[in-house]
Amino acid sequence: SQTIHQWPATLVQPVGSPLSLECTVEGTSNPNLYWYRQAAGRGLQLLFYSVGIGQISSEVPQNLSASRPQDRQFILSSKKLLLSDSGFYLCAGSSAKNIQYFGAGTRLSVL
Amino acid sequence: DQQVKQNSPSLSVQEGRISILNCDYTNSMFDYFLWYKKYPAEGPTFLISISSIKDKNEDGRFTVFLNKSAKHLSLHIVPSQPGDSAVYFCAATGDSGGSNYKLTFGKGTLLTVNP
Structure with missing residues (x-):
């Protein structure tokens, strides 16, 4: 089965600073890739998904962007972080249709 | 509009007993349902x-039941173990005609299994 690598595990950033979270996938090729955010006490909100290199779909308007420069690499970015960007960010991959496998997550605190 | 609902934020059961977690959905296009388990910070x-196309699927101690007419599914854990204590998410996906296989998640139910 595929493995999702995500880093860093925790990140503390000042308001207005840039952000780059990276996610890589092992064990499969041409996966669908996803970025989610889990706010405190809430479910998983899909932010972006990608069905191939350079193909990004955004689910919600926000301060973040995503890119997929390689087949198994997915990056979540921001030019200037806001306080409201704080949360737990999860990367997921799917190659077997509906089942998505998740990384360990990144806890982002914007201060 | 919340298309997947887990109306119980928390559930507490005794070790060895059955845990039943419920999930309701509103989108009749959903045709595949999943349960995920999540520990804190993971x-x-x-x-x-x-x-x-099925109404039941079983894997060891875990069984999922689907009632399409009621748009309801449930996860049964028998017997419950302390290590099962976690947040359980229900998720659903449907045939959108595309290939993105997006999942819609519920807000989760925190299960606590007491020794």
């Missing part, structure tokens, strides 16, 4: 899934 782990 990513969700896939547990079990069911296609809409």
